[in-house]
Amino acid sequence: xTDVPQSAAVDFVPDPDPxxxxxxxxxxxxxxxxxxxxxxxxxxxxxxxxxxxxxQVLAQSIIAAERxxxxxxxxxxxxxxxLRPGDASSGITFAVDRIHDGRSFSTRRTQAFQEGVPIFxxxxxxxxxxxxxxxxxxxxxxIPGPDELPxxxxxLKGLHPMSKRMFTDRPVELRHVPxxxxxxxxxxxxxxxxxxxxxxxxxxxxxxIHRAALAYLSDLTIQESILRAHGIxxxxxxxxxxxxxxAMWWHRAGRADEWMxxxxxxxxxxxxxxxxxxxxxxxxxxxxxxxAQEVMVRIPExxxxxx
Numbered sequence: 383x384t385d386v387p388q389s390a391a392v393d394f395v396p397d398p399d400p401x402x403x404x405x406x407x408x409x410x411x412x413x414x415x416x417x418x419x420x421x422x423x424x425x426x427x428x429x430x431x432x433x434x435x436x437x438q439v440l441a442q443s444i445i446a447a448e449r450x451x452x453x454x455x456x457x458x459x460x461x462x463x464x465l466r467p468g469d470a471s472s473g474i475t476f477a478v479d480r481i482h483d484g485r486s487f488s489t490r491r492t493q494a495f496q497e498g499v500p501i502f503x504x505x506x507x508x509x510x511x512x513x514x515x516x517x518x519x520x521x522x523x524x525i526p527g528p529d530e531l532p533x534x535x536x537x538l539k540g541l542h543p544m545s546k547r548m549f550t551d552r553p554v555e556l557r558h559v560p561x562x563x564x565x566x567x568x569x570x571x572x573x574x575x576x577x578x579x580x581x582x583x584x585x586x587x588x589x590x591i592h593r594a595a596l597a598y599l600s601d602l603t604i605q606e607s608i609l610r611a612h613g614i615x616x617x618x619x620x621x622x623x624x625x626x627x628x629a630m631w632w633h634r635a636g637r638a639d640e641w642m643x644x645x646x647x648x649x650x651x652x653x654x655x656x657x658x659x660x661x662x663x664x665x666x667x668x669x670x671x672x673x674a675q676e677v678m679v680r681i682p683e684x685x686x687x688x689x
Contacts, residue, residue, distance in 0.1 A: 383539040400553040401582050403427050407438055408445055408594050410476065422446045426470040434468030434501070436625045437601030439494050441594040443504045445596075446476035447490035448590055455488055455508045457593055461629045463488040463505035472496050486510050518633070518669040519661060521643075527665075528578040528641045531557040554599050555582050563606055565617050573611035575648040577603045581639040595638035596662065600630055600673045608656035608677060620682030626655070629674045636662075636670040654680060 397403045404427065413421035424442050426434050442455055468474065479491040487509050494502040534556060536579050556562075557578040560569050585591060605623055614621065636642065646660040660673040 397428055397514045399526050400427070400587065403633040404438075404553040404581070404598065405585060405591070408441055408591060408598075410442060410445055410449070411539055412449070412486060418479075419451050420446070420480070422449065422476040422478070422567060424474050424476065425535050426468065426472070429470040431645060432470055434470050434474070435601070436464055436502075436628070437598040439464075439468060439474065439502045440504075440628060440630075441598040442474065443476060443492040443494055443502060444506060444597050445590065445594050447492045447504075447506050448508070448593075450478050450490060451488055452483075454541050456589070457506055458509045458669055459591050459629070459631045460504055460597070461627070462502060463627045464502055464625050466499065466501045467624075468494075468496055468501045476502070481505070486512070497586065498527065503531070520665040521663055521669075522576060522645050525559055525571065525643060525645075528557045531559065531578065533557065534562070543553075553581055555580055556605075558605065562608055562626060563615050565615055567610055567613045567615050571611055571613045573607050573649070573651075574645075575603075575607055575610055576612070577606075577646065579603075579644050579645045580641045583619060584639045589635060592636065592638045594669055596632070596636070597630060599638065599644075600660070600662065601625065601628065601675070604646055604658045604660050604673060604675050605656075605677045605679075607646045607658050608651050608679060611648060611651070614679075614681065618681065622678070622680040624678045626676045626678055633674045634664075634668050634670050636664045636668065641665045642670065651679065 407425055407427055408423045413423055415588060427438055429435055440462065443462065444460060448457060475495045477493045477495065481491055482491040487507055489505065489507050492504045492506065493500050512636055540599040568622040579602065581595055585595065605625070642665065643663045644660055645663070646658060648658045650657050656677050657677050658675050658677060660670040662673065663669055
């Protein structure tokens, strides 16, 4: 996420099939370049502000690393840093370093480059799953189901049609509890919220695609628990928000094209930075993943010459 100008979508041409576009960016090509690393290349989805969506490069980096892992070993954690804004009109090169392969775990470093400069750096760990102790944080109480909540269109009345399409023409469907903060922050100012989320239509059954799609959507809305606590809407003039780093742990298998509950909260904000955490549950209550992200938040100071 980044600057949120009022006319962000004026020159934006929405994708006619955003789900197909998301799947296309996850279909990386292997390079035949002879280097000490495994090299893959990919494209970007069109973005209204011209910058690569963080969830996209997260998902692509996971796909690239997983391409170098032996069959049956799956990702269980990643830790990454967003280094520079990416250009959505340019391709991305992913360099994977095979750091370690043990009896049960493998570790990979993925660096994403544009024009020879790194824009994202990640280390991920993969595991052969085995038996062990098991427990999970309880499913949140009192959350209405997605069918009980209005769709996104209901919260965008009065918005310019092109700006509205910036929210509605995405590969992911969202339903907020209590409500979105795109234009206003309604209700209590608190550092927590829940969001029902899923890919808009069925995607292939390949587990690796669903793991990557989960990473993709994990970067959506998690910043909002910080903004909601202070009554700051995305439409606030001059607001600047940027993801600094991202960590994710996959606990259980799930489908990204079925409704999931993303419970989010912010334990702290200070010094222009806020920390946001989240837990992603399947609709039947299984904890699929945990997420943490630190975010830069800059709010323009009031103009002393006015008022």
